[in-house]
Amino acid sequence: MAAVLACAPDAVLSHESAAALWGVRSERNTRIHVSVPAGTGHRRPGIVAHRRKRLGPRDVVRERNIPVTGPIQTLIDLATFLPEGPLEAAINEADKLDRVSPPRLRQALDDRKGQPGVGALRAILDRSTYVLTHSELERRFVPIAARAGLPRPQTQRHLGRSRVDFYWPDIELVIETDSLRYHRTAEQQLKDHVRDQKHAAAGRTSLRFTHWQVRFDPRHVEDTLRAVACRLSSALRAA
Numbered sequence: 001m002a003a004v005l006a007c008a009p010d011a012v013l014s015h016e017s018a019a020a021l022w023g024v025r026s027e028r029n030t031r032i033h034v035s036v037p038a039g040t041g042h043r044r045p046g047i048v049a050h051r052r053k054r055l056g057p058r059d060v061v062r063e064r065n066i067p068v069t070g071p072i073q074t075l076i077d078l079a080t081f082l083p084e085g086p087l088e089a090a091i092n093e094a095d096k097l098d099r100v101s102p103p104r105l106r107q108a109l110d111d112r113k114g115q116p117g118v119g120a121l122r123a124i125l126d127r128s129t130y131v132l133t134h135s136e137l138e139r140r141f142v143p144i145a146a147r148a149g150l151p152r153p154q155t156q157r158h159l160g161r162s163r164v165d166f167y168w169p170d171i172e173l174v175i176e177t178d179s180l181r182y183h184r185t186a187e188q189q190l191k192d193h194v195r196d197q198k199h200a201a202a203g204r205t206s207l208r209f210t211h212w213q214v215r216f217d218p219r220h221v222e223d224t225l226r227a228v229a230c231r232l233s234s235a236l237r238a239a
């Protein structure tokens with residue numbers, strides 16, 4: 001608060017200092033980061049002043065009575081300088097602390113197109129929330145499975161009370177494809193775990209890939225399928 005008051009009437013805590021206040025990232029140095037209106041010329045030892053044209057009402061809140069950039073704007077500011085790994089960790093921490101969920105953050109970025117940092121955040125979030133339609137998913141996944149040496153799977157097959165995305169009955173292999181958009185809540189994750197446990201109890205092997213992996217990392221999907229299918233086939237031959 002002292003740093004904010006020392007800079008300007010409209011100054012707000014921001015960047016790494018705001019992230020530390022929100023609890024989404026540990027502060028790495030002793031200098032305080034504050035955003036001030038463009039044209040503000042005050043300099044204070046120990047304070048990093050970020051001059052910006054404007055922060056709107058949606059971008060500034062009070063936390064512990066300190067004017068600070070909101071969680072969304074704070075993550076956008078972090079994205080202007082953090083590498084992908086630490087930035088993704090900050091997003092995950094914000095989600096865990098209920099500061100902002102990835103779907104809500106992703107939606108908020110659509111209203112901030114062109115702002116520095118938005119592109120880096122979108123790249124991370126798109127990897128997590130990417131969703132394929134059933135037909136497109138099948139069109140992309142089946143050739144991956146074929147390259148891994150598997151025959152064409154059964155799709156949208158009911159096993160008990162559950163419908164699975166892909167199923168190979170000969171080796172009892174089930175593949176589910178998830179997106180964070182539909183599988184991030186505790187309730188949905190519990191349902192996913194229960195389904196996987198029921199598959200295991202029935203003697204089936206269940207694997208989960210994200211839609212993003214199917215679309216953008218097919219080599220990993222192929223290598224994993226090949227290794228698992230080889231292991232299951234060898235177990236069947238030895239039985």
